[in-house]
Amino acid sequence: MAAPQQVHVRAAPLARALRTRVAAAAASASSPERALLGLSEPDLRQLAVDLGQQSYRGKQLHDLLYKSRAKQIQEFSHVPKVFREALVGAGWKVGRSPVHHAVTASDGTTKILLKLEDNRLIETVGIPVDDDKGPSRLTACVSSQVGCPLRCSFCATGKGGFARNLHAHEIVEQVLAIEETFQHRVTNVVFMGMGEPMLNLKSVLEAHRCLNKELKIGQRMITISTVGVPSTIKKLASHKLQSTLAVSLHAPNQKLRETIVPTGINDAKEHAEELAELLHTCGGGYHVNLIPYNPIQGSEYKRPYRKVVQAFVDALEARKITVSVRQTRGLDANAACGQLRNEFQKNPLLESSPSSEPNLVPA
The missing domain is CATH 1.10.150.530 (DNA polymerase; domain 1)
Incomplete structure (x- = not known):
């Protein structure tokens, strides 16, 4: 049995619970176009x-x-x-990149590879949804970096290394590419693709402004995800956006978190109880979004059984914590969360470069 991959807590003030080593994006974007x-x-x-x-x-x-x-x-x-x-x-x-490749899963989720001007490839995912929240919602899952310096052990993106930050227009163009592919307006944007948004905050904020003001996507329809970079989260909070912040905890305590979720050790009832206790000490306004692990090639981790996930949900709800389980989308197209691996370059995401090994610094 394996664990839910991540716990997304939709609120910001978790700095004490998020002390971990994070990679500073030493390599900024190349000379701005x-x-x-x-x-x-x-x-x-x-x-x-x-x-x-x-x-x-x-x-x-x-x-x-x-x-x-x-x-x-x-x-x-x-x-x-x-x-x-x-x-x-x-x-x-203009700042538009050509579509290099696209693949569509059986559920309609489509992964698009864009070829940037420096020949690097980035991935963005379009997720169509029809549910009780309204017909024909289209969510764009956008990348903020070429690769990722954090290298979470369960994530496909980090295995390819880190090349550079994306410019704001390279984030915005992902949404336009999805709209053109689906011939449908994007209604929601989640910064949950390649990279850590908090390590490229300037471009993320510029892109957020453009998505809201120029493409008319409501701020409440935009979610920014992070594994937790406390100092940058505080900077983000100072902008007083009306968007959601999703914090990927992975575990209810720091010691466990630092192991980066080995198989079967963060889905037990006691972990749910500890997580509930942590959230109650931080105040109200939190929603836990459990993400069952999406298997990737070469990984030792396995997807949890449904009964294990449900037991975790039950334990949280018994302690009055609101919780939902993320619906897996695009699994057969390698487009599900955690699946963003570039299959079209010999060495995924980057060639050897000085910027591919950013220094690790304390958060």
Whole structure:
């Protein structure tokens, strides 16, 4: 029997429970591209003026980016040729990447590989849902880094190493790619793909703003997930977003957490009781989301039996902790949570580089 992979607690003030070693993203994103995607209408208006055009040309750019979804400046047929040439001459690009590969699971979940300008591949997942919360919801699971420096032992992404942080537009374009693939508007966004969002907070916040303001996705429909980086969580809290923070605890105590969930040791009744006690000491407003482990190739861990998961749920509910079990999606497409492994590069995610071994520092 194996354990539920993670416990997501939808609240932030858990710093004392989250003291663990985390990797500092020593390698920031490579030299920033001059990408139009991600810019606000005021930014685009100012850019137009800076390039000798009238301000309203910036509004046209905004419509081309977020309504027409143009992918190349050459597609900007509604603006003068001289303006298009000025944009190209100044080094500006739209900031859209081609779809390198896509695979769809039997449940409709689709994993998309995008090929970035530096030839690295990132993964994003589209998850269609019809349930009692409303018809035709479409969730985008987006990546925040190329690879991940944390290397949780159960996670496929970390096994490929860490290359760099994503720029904001590289996060936003994942949502656009999903909308184009499904021909449906994305209603929810979860930062639960490749990487640790708290180690790329600047780009995550910029992307969050764009998703909310330019793509009109409500803040309450956006979830940011983290394994727990206390100092950065505090910075995130200072922005007073109306989004959900999902903290992946993995275990109810630090000693167990540091083992990173070996098979069958974090799903016992006493662990549920200890978790409930921990949450009660932290106050109210928490919701536990249990994630049964998704098996990956080469891993010794196994998915728990349903009765084991249900016993864990029962133990939490008996102690008045609200809890749900994450529905597994895209398992047969390697698209389920924890399955984000790049299968299309000889050495997944990166070639050998100085940035692939970030230093570990105390949180």
